[in-house]
Amino acid sequence: MRFLPIFLDLKAGPIVLVGEGELVRAKLRLLISADAQVRWYATDGNHDVSGFDAESAASVERASGDPLKDDLKNVIAVLCAGAGDLGIAMASHARAVGLPVNVMDDLQHSTFIFPAIVDRGDVVVAVGTGGASPVVARRVRERIEAALPARIGDLATFIGRFRKVFAERIDEMPLRRRFWERVVDGPIGASVLAGRTGDAEKALNAIDDPEEFAGKASPGFVTLVGAGPGDPDLLTVKALRALQDADVVFYDDLVSAEILDRARRDAARVSVGRRIGKPGIGQDAINTLMIEAARVGQRAVRLKGGDPFVFGRGGEEIAALREASVAYAVIPGITAGMGAAAESEIPLTFRHQALRITLLTAHKARDAEAVDWSALTDTRMTVVVYMGISAAATIREGLLTAGRSPQTPVGVFARATRPDAKSVVGTLNELPALAAQVESGPAILVIGDVVMHSAPWRDAFLTDIVNNVRMAAE
Ligand code: SAH
Numbered sequence: 234m235r236f237l238p239i240f241l242d243l244k245a246g247p248i249v250l251v252g253e254g255e256l257v258r259a260k261l262r263l264l265i266s267a268d269a270q271v272r273w274y275a276t277d278g279n280h281d282v283s284g285f286d287a288e289s290a291a292s293v294e295r296a297s298g299d300p301l302k303d304d305l306k307n308v309i310a311v312l313c314a315g316a317g318d319l320g321i322a323m324a325s326h327a328r329a330v331g332l333p334v335n336v337m338d339d340l341q342h343s344t345f346i347f348p349a350i351v352d353r354g355d356v357v358v359a360v361g362t363g364g365a366s367p368v369v370a371r372r373v374r375e376r377i378e379a380a381l382p383a384r385i386g387d388l389a390t391f392i393g394r395f396r397k398v399f400a401e402r403i404d405e406m407p408l409r410r411r412f413w414e415r416v417v418d419g420p421i422g423a424s425v426l427a428g429r430t431g432d433a434e435k436a437l438n439a440i441d442d443p444e445e446f447a448g449k450a451s452p453g454f455v456t457l458v459g460a461g462p463g464d465p466d467l468l469t470v471k472a473l474r475a476l477q478d479a480d481v482v483f484y485d486d487l488v489s490a491e492i493l494d495r496a497r498r499d500a501a502r503v504s505v506g507r508r509i510g511k512p513g514i515g516q517d518a519i520n521t522l523m524i525e526a527a528r529v530g531q532r533a534v535r536l537k538g539g540d541p542f543v544f545g546r547g548g549e550e551i552a553a554l555r556e557a558s559v560a561y562a563v564i565p566g567i568t569a570g571m572g573a574a575a576e577s578e579i580p581l582t583f584r585h586q587a588l589r590i591t592l593l594t595a596h597k598a599r600d601a602e603a604v605d606w607s608a609l610t611d612t613r614m615t616v617v618v619y620m621g622i623s624a625a626a627t628i629r630e631g632l633l634t635a636g637r638s639p640q641t642p643v644g645v646f647a648r649a650t651r652p653d654a655k656s657v658v659g660t661l662n663e664l665p666a667l668a669a670q671v672e673s674g675p676a677i678l679v680i681g682d683v684v685m686h687s688a689p690w691r692d693a694f695l696t697d698i699v700n701n702v703r704m705a706a707e
Contacts, residue, residue: 236346238359241333243269246307251300251323253277256315256337258284264312265289267352272308274300276316305330310345313337340364349374354386355393388417388425395437402443407480412447414478453527455554456534457541459566460484464650465491467572471564476500480531483522486513487538487675489651496534516546520553527559538675540568544594544619568592570617573649573677577656579687581615587683589614595624606631612638615681622676625668632661632680642684647671656689 247270250260257275264271265285272294273280282290296303300323305311311327313320314337324342327334336342348359349370358381360373382388392413403409416422416437424433440446456475461467468476476482476496484493486506493502505522507513514522519535526533541547541563554561570592574581581590591609593616595601601624609616609632621628622645633639639662646656657667661680668678684690 235363236361238348238361240357240359241309243267243309246270246309247272247294249296249300249303249305249308249311249327250274250314251276251312251320252314252316252337253279254315258282260312260314260337261285261293263347265292270294272296272303274298274303276319301326305332308332310334351377351381353381353383355389356381356386382426384426384428387428387430388422391425391430391433392416399443403447404444408444408447408449412443415447451530452560453530454532455523455527455559455561456532457547457550457561457563458534458536459540459545459564459568460488460492460536460538461567462539462569462572462650463487463489463492463648464572465489465495467567467650468492468495469564469566472566475534475564476536478532479534481526482534482536483519483526484536485538488536492536496536500534516549520550520557523550523554524557524559527554527557537566538569539572540566543568543570543592569619569649569675569677570679573646573656573679574617576649576654577644577646577687577689579644579679579683581617581679581683583683583686585613587613587615587681591616592619593617594619594621595628596620598624598627600624601627601631604628604631606635606637610635610637612641612682615679615683618678618680620675621678622668622671622674625678626665628678628680629661629664637661637680641680642682642690643667644679644684644687644689645671645676646679647674647676649677656687658684658687658689658693 248264250257250264250271250273253276261271261273261282262285270292274296278297280295282293300319305327311323311332311334313323313335316323320336320339321342324334324336328344333345334343335345335347340346346361346364348361349367351358351360351374358374358377360370360377362370399412400409403412421433421436424430424436458472458475460472473495479496479500481501481503482493482496483503483505486504496502503522505514505519523533523535535550537545537547539545542565547563551561551563571581573579580587582588589611591614593604595604595618618628632641639660641661642658643661643664644656644658645667646654648654655671657670659667664678668676
């Protein structure tokens with residue numbers, strides 16, 4: 234982020250506008266509709282504002298003389314549009330007295346830029362692209378416009394009117410937040426959004442004990458949330474909601490920073506993950522942290538890579554919560570195998586060809602030796618291996634010894650759904666070499682005929698075939 238969105242108080246002082254022509258009039262229109270106080274230096278002396286209503290036009294201070302001589306006292310920002318070289322000089326003038334300045338279409342001389350704006354009264358959304366693409370900003374704005382209820386501004390105004398009253402009635406900050414969340418999410422908020430502010434006001438005033446309404450007595454809660462394989466857009470709607478609602482997030486090492494970013498801004502974030510070579514705090518300590526958080530009334534999220542119940546120790550965690558009588562819920566996530574499959578177009582089942590899927594873990598060679606490979610020889614079974622990189626050689630041996638063909642297609646999918654995803658495909662015979670090619674993990678191994686349908690397979694081998702045919706033809 235290069236440009237931080239902030240909101241200027243238009244009541245604090247005038248904005249100085251410098252320039253001429255249609256460009257400056259467009260800015261004038263924006264400023265007038267925002268009720269700004271405007272001091273306008275028309276560089277061509279033409280202060281004509283026909284087309285604006287009389288009252289708005291009257292509110293504009295028409296300044297003459299050299300804007301560079303304006304001492305800019307009390308001015309809150311300077312704007313130049315269609316001002317040519319004077320705009321550049323004005324930018325230095327503004328900067329010399331420490332004022333934010335925008336020279337239209339001139340990033341180099343501007344210290345701020347205009348966002349695309351969604352204006353719903355007290356609710357204002359600013360969308361920026363760092364000046365890169367106004368068209369993209371406008372598209373984002375359209376989506377936000379469509380997603381926001383029409384009266385969202387009324388809801389903010391309504392709450393603003395009562396904030397102080399309830400701040401006096403509810404001592405603790407977190408409880409106050411929860412109070413307003415319940416108001417916004419419940420029937421009172423719905424009444425305002427439906428245009429029935431009177432009803433909403435009555436209902437709000439009828440709340441006898443705001444702390445109880447906020448759920449003071451209600452105990453804490455732990456939600457095990459599947460974070461998916463890495464792409465934050467693969468979070469479920471429920472997962473997102475839980476993250477937005479959390480007081481504290483206990484997250485694993487596999488959880489990407491982009492996903493953690495989706496948690497409520499002021500939620501505490503606690504890393505409890507193991508890392509290769511770093512032991513982490515241990516399962517018992519994780520359980521204790523979750524239980525303690527719930528016991529002090531917090532809404533805790535236990536955020537785990539992929540799905541909590543696929544090689545995620547989710548089962549142990551809820552057992553510990555049950556034993557401690559802590560309420561919990563589980564929100565599934567997209568497990569890494571499915572993320573990799575979708576990304577690389579591997580249908581994990583396929584009519585007549587793959588009738589079963591086995592999810593397997595083989596962390597080290599020692600784990601892999603413990604696997605009963607004879608149960609995995611069915612050629613119509615897709616085997617998806619988690620934590621399998623370090624055991625690739627043992628997996629190969631196990632499957633070959635049990636009788637699976639060395640020509641069985643396999644794929645290694647590292648960092649699936651992340652920006653640095655990498656996949657390699659080949660045969661079971663080559664598995665250890667393939668695993669060595671993906672650099673750092675995490676990675677999933679997929680073993681079975683369905684790998685032949687995958688995009689990496691098509692890229693690697695079908696182009697070869699096409700080339701061979703072409704070469705043979707030539
Ligand atoms: N609960 C997780 C699995 C945790 S075990 C899930 O459902 O996905 C950790 C293993 O998951 C890693 O060793 C790797 O095999 C796999 N994994 C996790 N994220 C991955 C990703 N983005 N790409 C490939 N494999 C991944």
